[in-house]
């Protein structure tokens with residue numbers, strides 16, 4: 001019986017010759033149609049072999065082909081509602097850009113631009129000059145170089161200034177940032193020799209001084225982005241490192257990671273080292289990310305002394321690591337917002353989310369709570385409660401932001417399952433699971449209505 005049913009199935013070629021696909025054949029390629037048909041026939045065969053179905057009508061098979069076409073053509077990168085409370089969520093693309101940056105991106109994507117043309121002369125220009133004057137103004141540095149991300153910035157700075165030579169770094173600063181950025185590995189891959197000094201908790205000026213030889217090419221200082229040490233600790237400040245380096249003509253590179261361009265304590269946030277402070281303390285090169293606290297696109301920014309930046313820009317690796325036109329367009333627009341710092345909490349989404357008051361979040365959470373109660377039905381318990389959000393992206397690791405969340409529980413469905421139900425929504429809603437409940441944090445959600453799932457969630461929950 002099963003064999004007869006299987007034999008009666010059309011071949012892939014026969015299936016796509018079905019008149020139902022006449023229109024589709026002009027709309028989609030033969031390869032796409034064939035793939036969709038092949039998957040559909042495999043699905044039907046599976047249904048028959050498992051005994052689940054005895055008969056699959058022809059129009060059901062063609063229907064399967066159409067849904068497979070749709071699945072193949074479905075966009076893979078989709079909008080996800082970030083209700084985790086994490087402002088810079090690396091797995092969700094870190095900084096949300098400002099409308100100004102989005103507009104700039106659209107322009108750079110859809111038109112030719114003066115990316116590398118000097119509009120005064122018509123001659124070839126330098127792409128980094130699009131952001132150079134803003135970055136100089138905002139950091140006080142002499143020159144800038146823009147690359148793909150901060151890992152690339154560290155890599156090219158070290159390769160340029162210390163290839164084949166020694167890089168001195170404190171044992172307390174050999175850090176790992178998520179996603180396989182480990183400083184000692186980057187130093188090795190950049191062709192430099194790592195020379196560790198001091199201990200995990202304490203490093204003194206003499207440790208650096210003793211380690212300096214004629215092979216020393218760079219003193220490296222790394223910001224402890226995602227952790228902190230306390231207790232019996234000491235580290236050598238940047239100013240002192242600069243003094244030690246100057247005595248021997250050895251440059252100091254500081255990797256700031258997060259890259260705050262302004263003092264965040266002006267908005268009640270913890271003080272982070274501001275890039276301009278490192279520059280004025282004498283760092284020869286400072287590297288930082290474009291998409292962390294700066295709130296722009298993924299980019300690696302190197303600012304510092306012109307002589308060194310020029311060498312970095314002439315390194316053949318610069319061609320491999322340079323930022324693309326989309327990055328530069330969004331970065332330029334983001335930096336322009338910094339020239340009007342008073343409005344920044346309104347204009348820069350990252351700063352807006354970090355500084356959002358708990359009262360405002362509470363009002364949004366209450367609204368979302370009401371709507372969720374109505375949407376989910378009485379089997380779910382929905383309450384608004386206090387919680388804490390984090391900045392994320394390796395920024396301000398010690399500082400949690402007080403927030404309000406909508407906490408959701410169910411008699412029988414576990415918080416982990418509720419998490420996945422919300423993720424199944426269109427668009428997916430990403431919350432967090434903690435202390436036996438599922439939570440939606442309103443800090444990073446513009447509109448409470450974004451958190452209301454479609455009816456499919458209630459239906460799916462009903463079947464659990």
Ligand SMILES: *Cc1c(COP(=O)(O)O)cnc(C)c1O
Nearest residue numbers: 149150151177225257258289394
């Ligand atoms: C985040 C970070 C990096 C890596 O930056 P990406 O832009 O993610 O490549 C490097 N160093 C420090 C100190 C960081 O915080």
